[in-house]
Amino acid sequence: MDAQRPDDPTAGDCNGLGRLERTLPSSWYFDPVQHARELERIWYRHWVYLCRAATVADVQSYRTFTIGSQPLVVVRGEGGVLRAFYNTCRHRGATLCPEPAGRLPARSITCPYHGWTYRLDGGLARIPSAGRPHYVDVQGTRLYEVALKVWRGFVYVNLGDPERTLADNFNANLEQFARWPLEELVIGRSLTKRLRCNWKVFWENYNECLHCPGVHPGLTGLVPIYRRGIMEPRDDPAFAEHAGSPDPLHRGGLRAGAATWSMDGRSLGHEFASLSPEERRVGYHYMTSLPSHYLVLHVDHVRSSRLLPLGPEETELSIEWLFPAETLADPAADIARVCDFSAQVMAEDGAVCELAQRGLHAAAHERGMLMPEEYDVYRFEQWVRDALAPAPVNPDR
Ligand code: FES
Numbered sequence: 001m002d003a004q005r006p007d008d009p010t011a012g013d014c015n016g017l018g019r020l021e022r023t024l025p026s027s028w029y030f031d032p033v034q035h036a037r038e039l040e041r042i043w044y045r046h047w048v049y050l051c052r053a054a055t056v057a058d059v060q061s062y063r064t065f066t067i068g069s070q071p072l073v074v075v076r077g078e079g080g081v082l083r084a085f086y087n088t089c090r091h092r093g094a095t096l097c098p099e100p101a102g103r104l105p106a107r108s109i110t111c112p113y114h115g116w117t118y119r120l121d122g123g124l125a126r127i128p129s130a131g132r133p134h135y136v137d138v139q140g141t142r143l144y145e146v147a148l149k150v151w152r153g154f155v156y157v158n159l160g161d162p163e164r165t166l167a168d169n170f171n172a173n174l175e176q177f178a179r180w181p182l183e184e185l186v187i188g189r190s191l192t193k194r195l196r197c198n199w200k201v202f203w204e205n206y207n208e209c210l211h212c213p214g215v216h217p218g219l220t221g222l223v224p225i226y227r228r229g230i231m232e233p234r235d236d237p238a239f240a241e242h243a244g245s246p247d248p249l250h251r252g253g254l255r256a257g258a259a260t261w262s263m264d265g266r267s268l269g270h271e272f273a274s275l276s277p278e279e280r281r282v283g284y285h286y287m288t289s290l291p292s293h294y295l296v297l298h299v300d301h302v303r304s305s306r307l308l309p310l311g312p313e314e315t316e317l318s319i320e321w322l323f324p325a326e327t328l329a330d331p332a333a334d335i336a337r338v339c340d341f342s343a344q345v346m347a348e349d350g351a352v353c354e355l356a357q358r359g360l361h362a363a364a365h366e367r368g369m370l371m372p373e374e375y376d377v378y379r380f381e382q383w384v385r386d387a388l389a390p391a392p393v394n395p396d397r
């Protein structure tokens, strides 16, 4: 999560919270009015990850998405330019591309309702009408375009605040992951599932490992420090007593003999050659882009997870496992060892997220309280509070 804030209630050198902090109000996890507010102020004003650019590879290919209630289409146009539009016709608002993905039959988008036709750059090209509507400014009418950026092969859009930089979204310095060849990686497997929980429940679970000892038997076998319910050495108030310990139980990183997150800890080979010895030793690195995306980077693959809110109590989770092309071409590299491992971890997380969601409905439970290890949950909730706060008034205006 973000760097420490001046008012951060963590306890000195230790990462943990040093005072009681309450969670967000329980109603924020199911109230439709609150959900609409979060769509408006968070989902429609931040860069949201949609897909790998390579999944919209050819001119005329497209994919459609929905962020909250907003329908979008991403199209590869002339010269290979990728654009995003609201998936909405300028005539009477019909959906332009009803399928999740496809290839347009021509270098244009034709509305299936009355046949208005648009160029791939969004400009209106043709209106079928015997009445000759001279009052329509054909030249000046375009599809409603949405800001789109491609960061290292990942396509992001921003519906309402494109001035915000993409780097603002990330918890980490983007250069930090320069040694992973992210743009070259290829999707080896993908998985989409609906979780019956609010999107914030997912992120809160992501931001703590207090649940790990009870929920993730496989993962805690691979990452010993997680067995202690913590993520990093400094989460332990007694961390100084173990300073210099080579034991991953205290130092973090993978168990001895393991190289990656896989069923047996073995790597698939074709490892990323430019990683530092420390990056290899640790074996897993997180990169988070709120509110929609995170990556977990390993020595032989990268896992990309995308969240999209389907409703106050429903969230879509889409996972893409990314590999070097050589791995996918190598019959000896069994990617199932990698994918099955993290799919199991994600299934365990999904199950506890759904448990949390159901319990939050208890009228008596207005708010919870955070444990010291949940300092990143606290920071996430502060991020939500800040994003929902009204913009500061500019006294010069
Ligand atoms: S709504 Fe698209 S052509 Fe009429």
Ligand SMILES: [Fe+2]
Pocket: 205, 211, 212, 215, 216, 348, 349
């Ligand atoms: Fe978990």
